[in-house]
Amino acid sequence: MPLDRSIIASLPLFEGLSPAELDGVLKDARAARFPKESTIFEQEAEVRSFFVLLAGHVRVVRATPDGRQVIARYISEGEIFGIAAALGRLTYPATAIAAVDCVVLVWPNAVWPDLAARFPVLSAGTFKTVGSRLQDAQARVVELATEHVEQRVANALLRLANQTGRKTEAGIEIDFPIWRQDIAEMTGTTLHTVSRLLSAWEERGIVVSGRQRVTVTDAHRLVLLAQHRSKD
Amino acid sequence: MPLDRSIIASLPLFEGLSPAELDGVLKDARAARFPKESTIFEQEAEVRSFFVLLAGHVRVVRATPDGRQVIARYISEGEIFGIAAALGRLTYPATAIAAVDCVVLVWPNAVWPDLAARFPVLSAGTFKTVGSRLQDAQARVVELATEHVEQRVANALLRLANQTGRKTEAGIEIDFPIWRQDIAEMTGTTLHTVSRLLSAWEERGIVVSGRQRVTVTDAHRLVLLAQHRSKD
DNA sequence: CGTGCGATTGACGCGTATCAATGTAAGTGG
């Protein structure tokens, strides 16, 4: 049963493609559902597919040889991911895990060259995506090298709020379950320190947080904390 | 005066191109010389060109708003750099500085789409380059987030030695001037700490170092230091 | 109404940044 083109027509990645072209893109795709906390692909595994996230949130994690792990990024709806093949890799550089129940489109690896050649929009869009992830990664390098834990955690929360925030009456809530350990793994610190920071911020009315839930209530002051320079 | 195709024929980036094609690639290029410590392009400046390094070493630096800086990478001979345009950026994300006297090829920005379309080898090669830089950057994020200063400095030296090392009778010498501050900016630490580490390592016979010069004499033990988890 | 996992909080100490002083090699100008 072919997939309906309407499910991807509105995604920026496929912008400008005609209905017939959309069908062509979808011909080789299949939809898949991944329950919360299930693995979509695993680090070091052979690259077989690439993906577009239709619904949900995906956590991308890199593990170190000694068992520690770092969250490389969260994927939001509409994003392409697992494009290791296009970058000339044979194995995935990280593990992707559904942070909530997810729906994804899956293409077999082998169709990429053909798709990229037939749809320059797609190729250019992917180029841009990779470029912006490179920017991201290098910005994080700078952050880790120069900023203190407090600023890094503030920045991480702001990025999450921007990227996936849902407005509530209390403020901007991060709309997937996230626990202290996650935030620690995004910022290169420990859950203890994250907990202390969130507690302190909650006391000052900047955030409201609880079990697997964080709401930013005063983004402005959080920005100030994020920019706070140690030396001036 | 047209450039001779022999200057790029042996570079991996242009592998497989016919003599006529090489001439086509070179038609829009010009060669330029940058003296030691001169700026090739500046962070935030409008993107006008992209480059291939023919001779020398280039240091790529990102500055933070408060004046600190981080060395993003060193470019070696034969590498393409300053490809912000291909990634859809209007300004350079970093500053490139000649670490020694350099010779580079310069193409105007505008010819990229045409070149990329006419020479898929070039496009694919650039894709791979960007992909591997993304890998690099994310690996550094993990390093900064999980490892201690000593391991990070050891890793940085090993990478430099691998990438640009020159064998001497004493060991592998990094063949461009590098001072303590540079190593500090590669690893997110201070020149003081780097100095202390190098002194300690020199005492143990692992490196020999002096003013703007570092030679790795016992790479094996340095690898051990780099992998050293937690404690003894 | 327990049971357990996530969150909180305190105590402590290590790793490094920071501050400061001195050493030393490479220019530079007379």
Place this chain on the structure above:
DNA sequence: CCACTTACATTGATACGCGTCAATCGCACG
């Protein structure tokens, strides 16, 4: 060619951020 200057490197003393260890709390779920 030598005194002077500048810039990089070394080394010690001190402070402190934050990781680590450990105990307790409290909300969710069976």
